[in-house]
Structures are given as structure tokens and as C-alpha cells.
Amino acid sequence: MSQAIRSLKGKPQTPSTYIKVQGPRVVQYWESEATRPKSFQGASDEGQSILSQCSKSQLQHILHHPFRSPEEIRREQWERVRELVTLAYRDIPVYREKYQSVGFSPDMLQSWQDFEALPVITKEELLAAFPEGCVNPRWSVDELFSTRSFGTSGKTLHIKVDMEAIIKDTLQGVRQFWMQSGLKHRASHRTAMIYTVPWWFDTVGDDFPSVFISGLIPAAQIIDILNDLKPEVISCYPTTLKSLLPYVAQWDRSQLYVAVVHSEGSTPKERQQWAQILGVPVLDEYSSEEATRIALELPCGHYHVCDDAVYLEVLEANSLHPVPDGQWGRAVVTNLLNEAMPFIRYVQGDYVRRPEKPEPCLIGWSQLASLEGRMNDSFINKEGRIVPAGSVLDIVYRWMHDGGLYLEDFEMIQKACDRIDVILRPLKQTSVEKIRSSREHLQDLLQTSLGHPVQVSITVPEVFPRQPGKRRLIKRAFAL
Ligand SMILES: [Zn+2]
Incomplete structure (x- = not known):
């Protein structure tokens, strides 16, 4: 891996120097050599080769999933939820104790009603149980991928993820941009991820290259980088996108076809305004570290729940009973990917609303009508x-x-x-x-x-x- 130190063309009052780290598959931009984490490592060569193989065997299936019928999707979810509850009861103490305390055992899980009667789990419970009480003993903690979540509470939960889940998540990420770009996304197209730390995989084999740009780099310099890269897709926080807008006249967007915003709240009206300025759609991704992708705003105009990544329930805030469609409730999610640290009926905390009557759509995934944003100050x-x-x-x-x-x-x-x-x-x-x-x-x-x-x-x-x-x-x- 070689490094090139680049001096900035920016204004004199922002004297910082970003650096470009380049390897055979990797292009990363960090805010400075001095502050760059020396310990960050992406996936191993073995991981890269497993991802390539899985891409060949699974990508078609993953791309096709949103176009299945709602009944088929629901059936597949049921099989997966049953596997996860059985696994959690058998291997994960925090769930076993919880389920035993209400007299439940996995053979009693016969219907969605049985599942929805299981006790929920909260961030506080997982914090108290971490790591022995909530990490799957099938893996040693060191061989798992680590991430962490703040959410809206400020409490930091450390999350362990297995390789298979990361690989599925990566391939579902390819599908995300394919769908949000209105099926324009191709293997040679480049994504710029303006974010905290890079994702573990920078490519899928030699395809779908994604370039990491540290979100700490000032906006004027990010524009310089984007002008060099000319990505087809950018993905960032809404406030980051907002900070790039004053530079729109200097920004070469000739290749860009979609901007995706995530992690913070933004209103549909704001996204429409930004889309007008940029000349490309600006679409929201509702995701969390615990659940991965929960719902995506798609070109059809709906938020669709990623029904092969999560099972989403909308529950009344206090009683935790399901709310009728059309009413606001708390998002409670079951992560369908991660077996290393299962999240089953996890209280995500955000407020969301299902549509009273879903609009007809070619996409079989269920719909969300709206969600409450997460706001912070700049x-x-x-x-x-x-x-x-x-x-x-x-x-x-x-x-x-x-x-x-x-x-x-x-x-x-x-x-x-x-x-x-x-x-x-x-x-x-x-x-x-x-x-x-x-x-x-x-x-x-x-x-x-x-x-x-x-x-x-x-x-x-x-x-x-x-x-x-x-x-x-x-x-x-x-x-x-
Ligand atoms: Zn739709």
C-alpha cells in the first residue's frame, strides 16, 4: 500500500492536509497522517475470496428478493426467525434466561403470534450481558468483526458480527445502490462513502469499487476529491451533503446519478431541495448498526423495509403491543443476518409508521409511511x-x-x-x-x-x- 501526501488547494484558514492511501483494490482518503488510525484493517484475503464466491452464487438471489411476492417474503422470514430464536435459546444466555422466565421453549414457536408474544430485548440488557451473555460461543470474540452503536440514547453498545453476515450485508449494499439508482448501478461504477471508518470490503472481487473519504475532511477538500473520483454514487450523512452544497458550482457531477443519506434525520422536503440543487435524486437509508439496513427510500416513492435483512415490528411505546397500521409506534427489529450476536425483537427506539393501506408497487417488500429523524446540531x-x-x-x-x-x-x-x-x-x-x-x-x-x-x-x-x-x-x- 502506498501513500501520497497531498497538499490542499483550500482556503488558507483551513490549513489541514488530507492523505490518499492506495492499494491494489483500496482507495481511502483520511483527514491527516497524524490522526489516521494505524490499526484499521479491512477483511482478510480469505474474506475477500469468500465474498467473491458468494457474489457469484448469491447475488442473483439477493437482487431478485425485493421482487418476490409478499407471501413468499413472509414465508422466508418465518423460516429465518425460527432458526434465530432456536439458536438464541440454545446458545445465548441472555435470551435463554429471558425466554425461560416466561415459560417459553422453541418448540412452542408455531405462529407469528407466538413470536410477537416473546419478550423484547433492550440496549441496556445487551450492554449488561456483553460479551459472555450475548455473543455466540461458536466463535471466539477475537475472530468476529466489531462495530458499535450510539443510537439516540448516547449509550454505546459494542456489536460483534460474523463473516457470513458481513458478506450478506455487503451484497445487500450492492443491491441498495442498484435499487436506489433506478437499476443503473453496474459493477464498474464507483461509490464514494463519506463516513467514519471504511467498510471491511472496498470491492466485491474486482467489482463495485467503493472509495472511503473520511467525514472529517472539510467540505471544500471533499469536493476536490470528488472531482478527481467522479463517483456514480455518494453515500453520507445529510449534514455532510448539506455542507457540500455551497460548492456545487465547482463540483463535477457528470457521472453522479444518486446521493444516499443515512444515520441522521432529514425531511423529504429537504431531500427534494438538495436533489434539485444537485440534479440527481437524494434518497434516504434508514439503518442502524444493530439491524443493518431497515428501510430504503426508493425511486418508486416509497420507503420499503429490507425484509431479508430485518423483521420490523411497530409497537406501542409503553405496552409494546402492535399498533394498528397508519399509527406511530416504536421500531422493534429482528436482525436476520447476524448469528454472532443476535438481535431478536430489539427495541430500536426510533418512531416509525406503517402506511394505513400500502400503495400498489412492483416491489414486494413491505412499506413504511414515515419515520422520525435523529437530529443533532452542527x-x-x-x-x-x-x-x-x-x-x-x-x-x-x-x-x-x-x-x-x-x-x-x-x-x-x-x-x-x-x-x-x-x-x-x-x-x-x-x-x-x-x-x-x-x-x-x-x-x-x-x-x-x-x-x-x-x-x-x-x-x-x-x-x-x-x-x-x-x-x-x-x-x-x-x-x-
Ligand atoms: Zn414502492
Whole structure:
């Protein structure tokens, strides 16, 4: 792998240097050599070859899945849900105890009603059970892929994923862009992923190349990179996309046919406005680390639930009984891919609504009418440049990833342009000293994004402060 250090053409007040890392299959752009994680590793050669083989044997089936009949899809889901419940009861203590406590055993699972009567599981329960109580003993923890989830709560759940699930997820990712592009996506087409850390696979064999661009790189420089790459697809946070719009006149979008936004809330109206400015559709992806893809906004105009990745239920917030179609409820998901750390009737927490009457569509996947967005504040630098909330979220993820930090609760507040307060509670395996000693890295990451020095102070209170209403992890304490 060779590295080329590139100097920036950007404005003098943002003196940062992004770097390009290039290998035979890999193209990655990191915000700076100094802050780039030295430990990040993609999938092994063996993994690459398994993915290539699976692509040959499974991709057709995966591409065809959304066009099956709703009945066929439902039948397939039922088989998978039964397998997962049986597996969880047999191998995963947190589920076995939960199911035994209500007198349930897998032979009693005869209908969807039986499944929907099973107790739900929450993030807190999985946090308490991690790792022995919730990771499948079929694998040693070290041989599994790791990811983590903040969600809307600020509590960080560490998630272990098996290779087969990652491979299916990767191939379903190919299908996602194929569907969201209106079936334009081809094996030679390039995707730019502006995000926290790269996905484990940068290609599928030699096909579907995806280029990682660190979300910490300032917007003007991201535009330079995109002009070099000319990707057909970009995928990023909505706030990242928003930060690119002022540069639209300098941005060569001749190859681009779709922009996908995810992880944060954006309204249909905002996406339409951005689509008008960009001249290509801007479509939403509703996903979570726990569930992978939950629903996709597709060119037919509907949100369709990815019914081979998740089984989605919409339940009343307190009673956890199913709500009638057309009414808002909490998303409760069963991940149909991951056997290493199963999520079965997991309370995702977002509010979603099924349509009262689904519109007729060629796509057999079930539909969502709407979902409630996840909102965070953007930061602002001394020159008045906006650093999107997505970038700030990336900084937090990167800080935890690079420093191996395990946090229970977290909040970051920009008090002034150059002053940032962090309030957090570490999990027991992370000492307060470890947090304090990695403060400088957080400061460097923030400085790279803001373009000037910042002072970071970290507070570790005994009890995490609670506020009423919807939690924001990233806040700005002053107006624009
Ligand atoms: Zn549709």
C-alpha cells in the first residue's frame, strides 16, 4: 500500500492536509497522517475470496428478493426467525434466561403470534450481558468483526458480527445502490462513502469499487476529491451533503446519478431541495448498526423495509403491543443476518409508521409511511464555516475507535468556536485515566475538522445529567 501526501488547494484558514492511501483494490482518503488510525484493517484475503464466491452464487438471489411476492417474503422470514430464536435459546444466555422466565421453549414457536408474544430485548440488557451473555460461543470474540452503536440514547453498545453476515450485508449494499439508482448501478461504477471508518470490503472481487473519504475532511477538500473520483454514487450523512452544497458550482457531477443519506434525520422536503440543487435524486437509508439496513427510500416513492435483512415490528411505546397500521409506534427489529450476536425483537427506539393501506408497487417488500429523524446540531468554526453534525459524530466514533474506548453515555457541547465540553461515563473496562490520556487525540481530530486549535475539557460525572425530551448527542450552546 502506498501513500501520497497531498497538499490542499483550500482556503488558507483551513490549513489541514488530507492523505490518499492506495492499494491494489483500496482507495481511502483520511483527514491527516497524524490522526489516521494505524490499526484499521479491512477483511482478510480469505474474506475477500469468500465474498467473491458468494457474489457469484448469491447475488442473483439477493437482487431478485425485493421482487418476490409478499407471501413468499413472509414465508422466508418465518423460516429465518425460527432458526434465530432456536439458536438464541440454545446458545445465548441472555435470551435463554429471558425466554425461560416466561415459560417459553422453541418448540412452542408455531405462529407469528407466538413470536410477537416473546419478550423484547433492550440496549441496556445487551450492554449488561456483553460479551459472555450475548455473543455466540461458536466463535471466539477475537475472530468476529466489531462495530458499535450510539443510537439516540448516547449509550454505546459494542456489536460483534460474523463473516457470513458481513458478506450478506455487503451484497445487500450492492443491491441498495442498484435499487436506489433506478437499476443503473453496474459493477464498474464507483461509490464514494463519506463516513467514519471504511467498510471491511472496498470491492466485491474486482467489482463495485467503493472509495472511503473520511467525514472529517472539510467540505471544500471533499469536493476536490470528488472531482478527481467522479463517483456514480455518494453515500453520507445529510449534514455532510448539506455542507457540500455551497460548492456545487465547482463540483463535477457528470457521472453522479444518486446521493444516499443515512444515520441522521432529514425531511423529504429537504431531500427534494438538495436533489434539485444537485440534479440527481437524494434518497434516504434508514439503518442502524444493530439491524443493518431497515428501510430504503426508493425511486418508486416509497420507503420499503429490507425484509431479508430485518423483521420490523411497530409497537406501542409503553405496552409494546402492535399498533394498528397508519399509527406511530416504536421500531422493534429482528436482525436476520447476524448469528454472532443476535438481535431478536430489539427495541430500536426510533418512531416509525406503517402506511394505513400500502400503495400498489412492483416491489414486494413491505412499506413504511414515515419515520422520525435523529437530529443533532452542527458545529461552527471561527471563520463561520459550518462543520456538519455528521462530521462531529464521525470524530466521536473515530476517537473511540482509535483509542479503544468503551463508553456508557456521552454528550459533546460546543461552548464557543474554540471550546468544546465533553461529558461522559465510561464502561467498567475503560479507566478514567485512559479517557484523559486520549484527550489530545480528540483535540487533534476536532482541530483537523474545525481548522484551528480547540480546547477540549472532559467531565466524568458520577451520575449522567438527564434532560427531558429527545436527547442530542452533539449540541451547540450558541446560535449561528
Ligand atoms: Zn414502492
